[in-house]
Amino acid sequence: MKLNFIIQNLKVLLFGMLMAFFTLQSKAWGTNNHALEDIHQQVYFYLKQNLDQQIIDPLINVRPLSAHVSLAQCQSKLQLSQRATQTLAGRQTVLVECMDPAWRVFVTAEIDGKISAVVARQGILRQAIINPSDVELRAVPINEVRRGWLESVENVVHARAKRAIRPNTVINLTMLDPPYWVIDKQEVTIITQVSGLEIRTTGIALSNAMQHEQVEVRNKNSNIVITGIVIAPNTVSVP
Template identity: 30%
Template sequence: MRMRITNFALLLLMSSLSGPLLAQTTAEQIRQATLAFLDNFANEQTGAGYTVSFEPGSIDSRLALAECKQPLSVEFSGDPWKSTSPSLLVACEGHRPWRMFVTASVSIHGPALVATRPLTRGERITSDLVTHQSVEINASRRGVITESRQAVGMEVRRSINAGSLITPDMLSAPDAIERGDHVIITAKTGGFSVRSRGKALANAGVGEQVLVENLSSSRTVKANVVAAGHVEIQM
């Protein structure tokens, strides 16, 4: 009986000693994996004309996870283009899988549109009203506009100061149809379509519905705006 107790105690002692000796994934390995991922992201954006600076968040040096037999997987779990502190998902997909999140500080600088002069509500954007300026793009949670063609022709929704960054929510597409406009009504059914002339009874943009009067039948119908002066009805 004494021999059994001694052997059991010996097994417990060996188990406690072998635990710390098991292979582990250390905090430094996780940090190096995140650094490599962020460095690759920065290089990709450099080719597209953006400058990226970054720094992984602190990781507890005492952290020790199961050994990963393959390279650690790292990806953004938050959008780095809309936050300067996106989180990263670090994962091991091996025999003993695990996942953890690491914060990072990321700054993306690049060209975005700003107003060349004060813009008033309802004003239509033309190419001379905007210019490119280097800004910290991901500091704006509302996004940015990087191409002039994305803004030209749009209407200002609220006043914009000269030199201010122009964000998508500041602009709206102008109405493609205004009340009283004569429009082409296309009625579709299966592979056939019939056209007629009508008159819009309200303002509407592309993708919106509008009431139109069929000038031939004098009937009022609800149609979808597909382009300036064109609406469609699905029969």
């Protein structure tokens, strides 16, 4: 009888210990799940805040951490930082750090969306001067944009096409040559120095020319062809 009594008490004690263990584990798992959900949300809003000024309607898919990752509930403000990246879209990695208790974890996310880019409205010939009617600003899917794309039409207009550009092509810096400051058959200002005095007349450029290049111009008053140096847009200096 005494032995049975001892065995029965041991069973009760063991059952109590098991219940206490599972209760503690349940609380720990609940804390871990809560921590993982908090990390997921904070990474999402961190990326969204960084991308809202660069991407139109960003699509952010934060990859959930494995349920096997054990993280205690952070008692301090989570610190988030992003690894240096040359791309806006695709896979991004965010470092999440807690100071109390100390732990760190890397979270990845897939990003998609659109960005503003200058696009050719029509075909542009090689070496053609790009006019305002040739291009426009559009919202373009990120996967169609290459490094060096341009977000301002003003940075494209008057530049020269380094190669032929097809309609609906996103324009980037590699497609452009510097703009001409003097345009063939367009009017220019001719500046000449005579006895310390600056004399200005008008003329017609006889070819295209860039900054500091030589160009022939025809004086509108005398009809004489002279050679000068391009010193400013539509301005030629004649020694």
